[in-house]
Amino acid sequence: MSSLDMSSFGYILAAIFLPLFPASMLFNWLFFRIGNVWLRSGLLLVWPQLGLWLLAAVTEEPPVGLIYWGVLTAGLYAFRACALRDFRLWTAHMATSSWALLWLAAAVNEGGYEVNLQAAAFSAPFVLLAWFIFRIESSFGAAYAGAVGGLALTVPRLAGVLVMTVLAAVATPLFPGFFVLLQTITQALMVVPGAAVMVLGVWLLWAWAGTRILQGLVFGPASSEPGADLAGVTTGLLGSVLLVLVIAGIAFAEGLA
Numbered sequence: 001m002s003s004l005d006m007s008s009f010g011y012i013l014a015a016i017f018l019p020l021f022p023a024s025m026l027f028n029w030l031f032f033r034i035g036n037v038w039l040r041s042g043l044l045l046v047w048p049q050l051g052l053w054l055l056a057a058v059t060e061e062p063p064v065g066l067i068y069w070g071v072l073t074a075g076l077y078a079f080r081a082c083a084l085r086d087f088r089l090w091t092a093h094m095a096t097s098s099w100a101l102l103w104l105a106a107a108v109n110e111g112g113y114e115v116n117l118q119a120a121a122f123s124a125p126f127v128l129l130a131w132f133i134f135r136i137e138s139s140f141g142a143a144y145a146g147a148v149g150g151l152a153l154t155v156p157r158l159a160g161v162l163v164m165t166v167l168a169a170v171a172t173p174l175f176p177g178f179f180v181l182l183q184t185i186t187q188a189l190m191v192v193p194g195a196a197v198m199v200l201g202v203w204l205l206w207a208w209a210g211t212r213i214l215q216g217l218v219f220g221p222a223s224s225e226p227g228a229d230l231a232g233v234t235t236g237l238l239g240s241v242l243l244v245l246v247i248a249g250i251a252f253a254e255g256l257a
Contacts, residue, residue: 008056010054011055011058011062013054014058017048017051017054017210018048018052018099018100018102019051019073019096019099019100020066020070021069021076021077024073025079025099026045027092027095028093031044031088031091032089032092037130037134040133040134041127044095044130045120047099048123049104049119051099051102052102052115061107062106064192064199066103066192067104067192068192068198070102070104070201071103071104071195071198071199073096073097073100074096074097074101074200075198077096078093078097078099078202078209081093081209082205082209082212084209084213085144085146085213085216086144087129087133087136087143087145087213087217088133088143089211090213091126091129091169094169095126095170096205097175097202097205098122098123100124101181101202101215103201104116104119105184107188107191108187108190109187118176118180118183121252122180123246124176124245125165125168128168128242129166129169132158132165135158136158136217137235139155139228145213145217145219149217149218149219149221149222150218150219150222151217153222154222154229155230156190156229157229157230157235159218161238161239162214162217162218163243164242165205165242168242169210170209172207175245175249176249176252177249178249179252179253181203183252185200223233
């Protein structure tokens with residue numbers, strides 16, 4: 001097999017794990033159908049790392065067309081997430097959107113394991129969201145905005161930590177995703193400026209998608225029977241994880257200086 005064929009095959013495999021549409025549908029199909037919260041969490045951590053490993057195995061730099069395809073895939077899934085009310089689907093779509101941007105991050109990165117850390121920074125909030133999906137589904141029977149609403153009134157501890165986790169997932173300042181995107185955009189402006197500008201649009205869609213899902217789940221009148229709120233110990237553990245993410249975000253920020 002020629003080197004060109006090997007490169008093409010490597011890119012095709014990488015497009016599954018650093019999801020490019022339509023290969024991105026495989027992850028969303030798996031995530032929606034896996035019921036075990038630990039398997040979901042493992043999937044969220046491992047999936048993009050496999051893609052980066054496959055991409056690193058291809059010695060050539062990815063074509064510019066694949067980079068733009070990644071940004072367009074990120075925009076597509078971010079746009080779709082703005083209209084989703086199923087929290088499980090929302091999480092899968094947002095994870096897909098963030099991982100698709102790793103094509104651009106890998107292209108402008110100077111090498112080493114930095115892009116792997118960036119992938120982990122994107123994935124970490126979604127791992128927490130996988131646990132929240134399990135908790136909400138166990139308590140209320142579904143994790144569907146509207147069917148489950150007003151969590152701030154019925155389970156305020158869960159709602160508070162959930163809000164912070166969604167903010168981390170949509171790359172709000174002080175969380176790692178914010179500084180990963182900032183670094184990627186800054187570096188891409190010198191290499192593929194068009195893609196860098198498009199990432200700004202994706203980022204705005206993330207913010208809107210986060211606002212929409214929180215509006216449906218957390219705010220407004222309660223639309224379901226009150227469930228059990230988080231225990232103090234669980235709230236403290238989740239809060240500690242979020243604090244670690246903030247510290248990691250500050251470490252990413254120091255790398256930008």
